[in-house]
Amino acid sequence: MEKEKILEEVKAKFGEKIKDVISQFGAESIIIEKDALHEIVSFLKNKSFSFTMLLDLTCVDWKGDEERFEMVYHLFSLSHNLRLRIKARLHERDPHILSLTPFWKNANWLEREVYDMFGIYFDGHPDLRRLFMYDGFEGHPLRKDYPLRKRQPRIPMRK
Amino acid sequence: MLLNMGPSHPAMHGTIRVMVEVDGERILNSEVEVGYLHRGFEKICENRTYFNLLPYTDRLNYVSPLINNLAYVMTMEKMLGLEVPERAQLIRVIMSELSRISDHLTCLAAMAMECGAFTVFLYKIKAREFIWDVIEQTTGARMTTSYIRIGGVRADLHPDYENGLKTAIVETRKVLKDVHGLLDKNKIFLNRTRNIAVVSPEMAINYGWTGPCLRSTGVYYDVRKAHPYSMYDRFDFEVPLGERGDNFDRYMVRMKEMEQSLRIIEQVLRILPSSSSQSLMAEGIEPAEAIKASRKKRVDKHIRLSPNLDGSEKERLKNILAPKHTPPPKEDTYTTIEGLIRHFKFFMREHGIRPPKGEIYFSVEGGNGELGFYIVSNGTDKPYRIHLRAPCFHVVSAMEEMIKGHYIADIIPTFGSLNMIGGELDR
Amino acid sequence: MGEMRQKMEGRFITTKFNYILGWARKFSLFHYPYVTACCGMEYMSAACAHFDLDRFGAGWTRFSPRQSDMLLVVGTITQKLAPVLKTVYEQMTEPKWVVAFGACAVSGGIYDNYAVVQGIDSIIPVDVYIPGCPPRPETVLNALIKLQEKIQNQEQEWRWKKRKF
Numbered sequence: 001m002e003k004e005k006i007l008e009e010v011k012a013k014f015g016e017k018i019k020d021v022i023s024q025f026g027a028e029s030i031i032i033e034k035d036a037l038h039e040i041v042s043f044l045k046n047k048s049f050s051f052t053m054l055l056d057l058t059c060v061d062w063k064g065d066e067e068r069f070e071m072v073y074h075l076f077s078l079s080h081n082l083r084l085r086i087k088a089r090l091h092e093r094d095p096h097i098l099s100l101t102p103f104w105k106n107a108n109w110l111e112r113e114v115y116d117m118f119g120i121y122f123d124g125h126p127d128l129r130r131l132f133m134y135d136g137f138e139g140h141p142l143r144k145d146y147p148l149r150k151r152q153p154r155i156p157m158r159k
Numbered sequence: 160m161l162l163n164m165g166p167s168h169p170a171m172h173g174t175i176r177v178m179v180e181v182d183g184e185r186i187l188n189s190e191v192e193v194g195y196l197h198r199g200f201e202k203i204c205e206n207r208t209y210f211n212l213l214p215y216t217d218r219l220n221y222v223s224p225l226i227n228n229l230a231y232v233m234t235m236e237k238m239l240g241l242e243v244p245e246r247a248q249l250i251r252v253i254m255s256e257l258s259r260i261s262d263h264l265t266c267l268a269a270m271a272m273e274c275g276a277f278t279v280f281l282y283k284i285k286a287r288e289f290i291w292d293v294i295e296q297t298t299g300a301r302m303t304t305s306y307i308r309i310g311g312v313r314a315d316l317h318p319d320y321e322n323g324l325k326t327a328i329v330e331t332r333k334v335l336k337d338v339h340g341l342l343d344k345n346k347i348f349l350n351r352t353r354n355i356a357v358v359s360p361e362m363a364i365n366y367g368w369t370g371p372c373l374r375s376t377g378v379y380y381d382v383r384k385a386h387p388y389s390m391y392d393r394f395d396f397e398v399p400l401g402e403r404g405d406n407f408d409r410y411m412v413r414m415k416e417m418e419q420s421l422r423i424i425e426q427v428l429r430i431l432p433s434s435s436s437q438s439l440m441a442e443g444i445e446p447a448e449a450i451k452a453s454r455k456k457r458v459d460k461h462i463r464l465s466p467n468l469d470g471s472e473k474e475r476l477k478n479i480l481a482p483k484h485t486p487p488p489k490e491d492t493y494t495t496i497e498g499l500i501r502h503f504k505f506f507m508r509e510h511g512i513r514p515p516k517g518e519i520y521f522s523v524e525g526g527n528g529e530l531g532f533y534i535v536s537n538g539t540d541k542p543y544r545i546h547l548r549a550p551c552f553h554v555v556s557a558m559e560e561m562i563k564g565h566y567i568a569d570i571i572p573t574f575g576s577l578n579m580i581g582g583e584l585d586r
Numbered sequence: 587m588g589e590m591r592q593k594m595e596g597r598f599i600t601t602k603f604n605y606i607l608g609w610a611r612k613f614s615l616f617h618y619p620y621v622t623a624c625c626g627m628e629y630m631s632a633a634c635a636h637f638d639l640d641r642f643g644a645g646w647t648r649f650s651p652r653q654s655d656m657l658l659v660v661g662t663i664t665q666k667l668a669p670v671l672k673t674v675y676e677q678m679t680e681p682k683w684v685v686a687f688g689a690c691a692v693s694g695g696i697y698d699n700y701a702v703v704q705g706i707d708s709i710i711p712v713d714v715y716i717p718g719c720p721p722r723p724e725t726v727l728n729a730l731i732k733l734q735e736k737i738q739n740q741e742q743e744w745r746w747k748k749r750k751f
Contacts, residue, residue, distance in 0.1 A: 052365075053364055074533070078364065078378070104365055109556040134194075141199065147700075153668070154668050173626075174667060196661075197701050198697045198701055218623070221623065288636045301720075581622060
């Protein structure tokens with residue numbers, strides 16, 4: 001199945017929830033409303049499209065914009081050998097989005113990492129804790145307003 | 160009873176903490192804690208230019224460093240629309256396959272040592288030394304090389320590379336044969352690895368596994384075959400598949416992949432044209448004289464460059480670097496004004512490589528699976544956001560489910576066969 | 587306690603005994619490789635057959651802090667890992683020596699950010715620093731010889747020595 005066919009079918013079914021479809025550098029991205037995430041993902045995961053693998057899940061911090069955080073999902077279809085990117089924007093005052101753990105199990109750790117680095121809450125995640133930084137770390141490091149060289153030692157340093 | 164296998168432990172893979180709840184020796188529940196090597200790669204790259212952050216990419220998957228370089232550089236080239244010369248692509252294939260062999264050798268050496276087979280560890284590290292000697296001859300460093308640059312490679316192959324490479328291939332084949340004889344039918348090794356931590360294909364795909372771990376469950380997916388890059392579609396190699404998805408299959412898939420990598424290197428050696436010129440020009444004028452002479456008239460003679468700048472001469476540069484978005488050959492820099500301006504514009508802050516606004520995702524077959532880079536650029540010379548799709552992140556996230564119901568002693572070969580690399584997992 | 591090692595002063599027998607004890611200690615170092623990152627690969631190379639650590643007496647790695655007397659801190663130490671390193675150091679018994687292996691252990695390396703400890707001498711006292719990213723195995727052997735010289739020349743502690751308080 002060609003990529004254009006898939007995009008047309010998705011646009012036809014979820015017309016009003018899709019904001020934009022961009023094609024750049026040979027890859028397609030769909031920009032959606034954040035509430036429609038589960039519907040679109042389950043539609044793409046079903047048998048005929050079979051986007052069975054979640055390659056990656058990450059976030060970009062556009063500081064200065066009103067809709068500050070942008071969640072980016074990369075889906076992959078093994079049988080058709082196609083990649084697709086889904087993007088959703090979140091407000092700074094309301095960084096909540098539905099969790100993808102019911103669909104894929106690796107979303108568990110990926111979402112924990114995004115929570116640790118950016119501070120985005122995933123509704124429905126079974127165990128949202130910090131992954132990389134230690135318990136008791138204050139702040140979310142990958143946000144643009146966190147300084148790079150801020151030292152937060154865990155034990156007191158000598159000298 | 161709760162048992163803590165702490166972050167500092169003898170398994171030489173990296174720092175990871177496994178807390179297990181045991182009943183006697185059987186594991187009931189476990190929890191894996193990562194992040195002990197989080198070095199802030201993504202944040203630090205937002206403060207460096209595209210050219211400057213190349214050494215940081217070396218240190219991600221440190222057992223196969225040239226493949227990380229390759230992944231980042233190919234992402235940038237796709238974004239800039241660069242076309243890399245053919246010789247550079249072939250050199251990249253050689254280096255990438257050598258790194259892959261070194262990765263598998265290290266992983267299996269550590270796994271075997273933890274199961275008690277210390278001889279296998281020593282043999283494999285010996286073979287790895289030969290490979291690193293070849294890499295050092297060309298690139299100058301054994302491990303973290305920063306050799307593959309945007310637009311090509313940094314320097315041409317050493318004139319004497321063929322002997323070193325042939326020795327490395329022969330020695331690696333010998334070691335592989337020895338290890339096959341030592342471990343394949345060894346009852347102790349089989350008891351420790353057969354039918355332990357079995358993973359079904361559906362579970363593997365659900366967890367987002369790629370690479371040798373996915374292929375050991377029977378799913379045929381290799382980025383080199385599915386989305387061929389850098390001339391891999393010209394070479395004839397197989398992709399070994401496993402059947403059951405247990406520890407022994409992961410070990411076997413890696414052993415067979417090493418043999419296929421050696422096959423690819425031999426094919427490249429047949430295609431690669433011989434090196435055109437010597438490494439140093441024996442005759443020629445000194446650079447200081449050339450600079451003085453160039454003030455009056457454009458200099459036409461050869462310039463004798465120092466050994467540090469080997470590979471930047473005009474003759475060989477066109478074979479190994481694309482003409483745009485790369486530093487110019489050194490003769491031009493020293494003697495012509497256009498070369499100097501190009502050099503200046505490449506290295507100065509605020510100038511340099513400035514890709515168009517947008518984002519891109521590109522992936523490469525790393526030692527562990529699909530190594531992908533997701534780069535967002537906003538038009539300046541520093542990336543706005545870089546994200547690494549680490550293959551062993553997804554593999555290790557399945558570990559909690561994999562070791563449930565097994566003994567404590569089974570954690571060690573399982574963990575070893577997953578090939579967790581701390582630099583890649585924690586970025 | 588073990589930071590200021592003064593020049594030996596004493597009689598003939600005590601100096602000779604000191605010399606013999608130093609000789610014995612320097613040629614039978616049991617090291618505990620606290621391996622975290624890329625330098626671990628060069629450590630493996632240095633410890634294996636090509637560049638041998640065993641011919642200097644430091645062959646056997648003791649995978650337990652209580653049984654070793656040299657702590658080799660190999661690789662980057664992050665803020666999350668710092669208390670673990672301190673615990674391991676405190677678990678080791680006297681006499682003990684610490685070697686900082688690689689640029690990241692010496693001074694934080696190329697990572698100057700929120701997550702990395704800028705040099706392990708902010709946590710534990712260090713005897714020998716090995717620069718390099720990663721250091722060549724020959725550098726490691728050179729550092730081991732320097733450590734052996736240091737052990738030979740320092741004042742050894744033994745049980746029945748009369749100490750002046």
